Amino acid sequence: MWWKILLFIAMSAMIVISFMTPAPQKMIGESSRIFYYHIPQAWLGVLAFLMSMVYSIKYLMNRRQADDDSAVNAARLGFVFIVLATVTGSIFAKVTWGSFWNWDPRETSVFILLLIYGAYFALRGALDVEEKRAALGAVYSIFAFVTVPFLIFVVPRMVPSLHPEDSIVNSEMKFSMGPIVRMIFFSSLALFTVLYFWMFNLAQRVQRMVRVQMELED
Amino acid sequence: MPNRSAGLANKTLAVYVKDLRLELRTRYALNAILMFGVTTLAVVSFAVGQTGLSPKLLAALYWVIMFFSAMSGLSQGFVREEETGTALALKLTADPTAVYLGKLFFNFSLLSTMTIIITPLFFVFTDAPNDNLAPFVLILILGVIGLCGATTLIAAIIAKAAVKGALFAVLSFPLLLTLLIGLISASQKVFDGQTIMEIGTDLQFLVAYAVIMITGSILLFKFVWQE
Secondary structure (H helix, E strand, O other): HHHHHHHHHHHHHHHHHHHHHHHOOOOOHHHHHHHHHHHHHHHHHHHHHHHHHHHHHHHHHHHOHHHHHHHHHHHHHHHHHHHHHHHHHHHHHHHHHHOOOOOOOHHHHHHHHHHHHHHHHHHOOOOOOOHHHHHHHHHHHHHHHHHHHHHHHHHHHHOOOOOOOOOOEOOOOOEEOHHHHHHHHHHHHHHHHHHHHHHHHHHHHHHHHHHHHHHHHH | HHHHHHHHHHHHHHHHHHHHHHHHHHHHHHHHHHHHHHHHHHHHHHOOOOEEEOOHHEEEHHHHHHHHHHHHHHHHHHHHHHHHHHHHHHHHOOOOOHHHHHHHHHHHHHHHHHHHHHHHHHHHOOOOOOOOHHHHHHHHHHHHHHHHHHHHHHHHHHHOOOOHHHHHHHHHHHHHHHHHHHHHHHHHHHHHHOOOOOHHHHHHHHHHHHHHHHHHHHHHHHHHHHO
C-alpha cells in the first residue's frame, strides 16, 4: 500500500516540476515539455511488446494458460501506451515540424508497431478455440517482433529523419541534457515504468478472477 | 544425420511436387494471382498516365502491384489443405519442416511465375527506364524470396482462422512494410541508374530480411502446424 501513496506523491511532484522548471529545449520553447511524457510512453509501448513476446515464448514452451493471459495483458497495455506515444508525438510534430505526420522513420516504426498490435488482436478475435487462439497468437507475436530490429536500426538509415539524433544521447554516447532536465526525464521514465507494472499487475489479477468465475460457472 | 537430411530433402520435394501438380490441374492460385496483378497494373497505369513518371513513383507503383498480387494468392497453399481436409494426412506423412519448405518453394514458384509475366508488362505500360536491368532482376529475386519468406508462415496461421482472406493481408502487411520500404528504396535507385555496387546496403538489407524471416518461420512453423 505504502508504495502506491509514494508513487502518487512522486508522480504529482514530477508533473508539477516538469511545468515549473525552464523548458528543456530553448529553441522549441514551452511545447518541448511534452518530451517528458512522450518518450516514456514510447518506451513502455516497446517494453510491453517485448514482455508480450517473452510470455508468448513461455506459452509455447510450457502451454500454461496463465502465460498466454500475461502476453495478452502486456499487449493491451502496450497498445494503450503506443497510441498515447503516437498522439503526443503527432501533436509535437505539428508544433515543431509543421505537420501532424511526416513519415519520419520513428513515425514509420510506431505506425508499424500499431499495425502489429492491431493485427495481433484481429487474429485473436478470429480464432474461437482457446488453445488455438493462444498458440497462433503467440507465434504471430514472436514472428512480428523479429522485424523490430529492422525498424530500429535499418529503416532510420534508409529514410531521412527529423528526429534529433542527440536529443538524449549524443554521438559520443554521453547524455547531453542539463542536470535538472535529466533528473525530471529519468524520474518520469522510472515512475511511468512503475505505473505500467502496477497496471499490468491489476490486469493480471482481473484476468485471474475472470478465470476463477468461468470455472465456477462450468 | 546425412540420412535424416536426405529424408528432409526428399519429403520437401514430395510436398512441393504434390502442390505443383495440384496447381497445374486447377491453376486456381496462379489465375487469381495473375489476374489480380494484371488488373492492378492496368488500373495504376490508367490512372497515372504512361510517361514521365519519377523513379520514386515507379518503384512505389511496382511494389504496390507486387504486394497486392502476393496477397491474393499466396495463402492458397495452406487454405486448400484445411478446406479439403488433407492437412491431417500431410501431418502424418511429413515432418513440419518439410511441409514448410515445400510450401515455401511452391509459393516462390508461384510468385516468380507471376513476376516473370507482370514485370515486362509493367515496363510496357509505364515506360519505366529499362537500360539497367541486371540490378533490378537481383532486387526482384530478393524481393520475391522476402515476400514468400514472410507470408508462408502467416498463410499457415490464417488457414486455421474463421475469416481467411482479409486476415491474411492484415497480418502480413505490418511485417512486409519493412521489406517494402527497402524494396522501394532499392528499385528507385535502380530506376535512377545506380549500379549493383551503389545499392549494396539495400541488397544487404534485403538478404538479411529474407534470412531472418525464413529462419524464424522454420523455428515457429511446428507450433502452427500442430494446432
